[in-house]
Amino acid sequence: MPTTPGTVLLSGIVGSTAYGFAHAGSDIDRLGLFAVPTEELHGLHRPAESQVTTEPDLTLHEAAKWCRLALNCNPTASELVWLPDELYETRTPLGEELIALRSTFLSAPAVRRAYLGYADQQFRKLLARDTADPAARRRAAKHARHLVRLTEQAVRLHESGLNLIRLPDPERVRELGERIAARPATAESLLAEAAERLSRPGVLPDAPDPRPAEAWLRRVRAAHYAPAA
Template sequence: MTVTNILLSGIVGSTAYGLAHEGSDVDRLGLFATPTEELHGLHRPSESHVSTAPDRTLHEAGKWCRLALAGNPTVMELVWLPDELYEVRTPLGDELVGLRQTLLGARRVRNAYLGYATQQFRKLHNRQDGPRTAALAQRTAKHARHLRRLCTQGYELYTTGRLTIRVEDPESYHRFGEQVAADPETAQPLLRRFEEAFAETRSALPDQPDDRAADAWLRRVRREFYATAQTASA
């Protein structure tokens, strides 16, 4: 799959978190700009491209902004990566990184991160009555690590307005995963603790994100790639 006009792309997932093990996939996430003229036709172009080997997800700039403004934890990683994990950076991509704090709203961050963490807990809970296999234990441990990471990173973002991608003490996440794989119910106290912490803590973020900055950035993207199309056809 060839996608042009990539504005920002980098390595995310377990490699970025410091939780990868031998044989782990290397996940990549990025965003691209559709040529502006193509947005005006009857049939809208695809807003996402997902591939394997390599594992890569690319969202169109407009879709990426909508997801980020909703507090989506996965897309949010892209603008908080350490410099060495970026593989594509453009001036427009760097502008977006500079706007990352305007994308944040307390309510949306809390709901998105706790919502994703709750999804992970439900996956753990639904598996506890099934047959125990090595493959199931691995999946359960992975979901448990994600649950803890989502709670921890979401709470950091909620309380400080910053997001640290690499987790502190990765081995403790692996130990937690093994404990939950043995007994999925042991994940519940952690989830409840963070639910209470979010409820009791005043956020450093405004209640809602300021979407004006993202809107202005996206309009600059549309102008840039409209001009490119016009130049190419001249």
């Protein structure tokens, strides 16, 4: 793992491997969060809040930034605390605490806004693709799979409060994605159905509870504070 400006608290394998889409040639995507030494937050220049590399494919967010993303139900960042146990590569005690708090980051409006927003982005990419380009056709199938995944994850979160990262039937999602990639307009009914179900009463609150995240972050700052001699 590349050098980070702090301590990695939680990290794991995400993306196609986590969803069940991976094949022999798939990339391995990793996501994590880290804590900087607390005294580095006291100066004029704050440390970088994210680090992204492509070899390997790794995204790391500083603890406070990750919490802000999760409180907005960012689908990519949020999945870090919902992974199957075997996909975690770093799992410190503070990381365990964060996993235990995962439901407090959720809210119905944010799930609807973030997940359907990301799904709509995938739909727009499908509509704008170059149908004559073989590489674009392959990307279209990927966009379509993620569209299906995002809508189904959103509905499951809204109705059960659970984010199932490992899809129970990835082949069905893959096949549906191929059909949508061939005829993007067929995704309109999928998006409409998801929006309708998310408009019904669900189990999520109208707003997240930031207090557990705030208390956790203060424990992180205390644990990583080493005053200068």
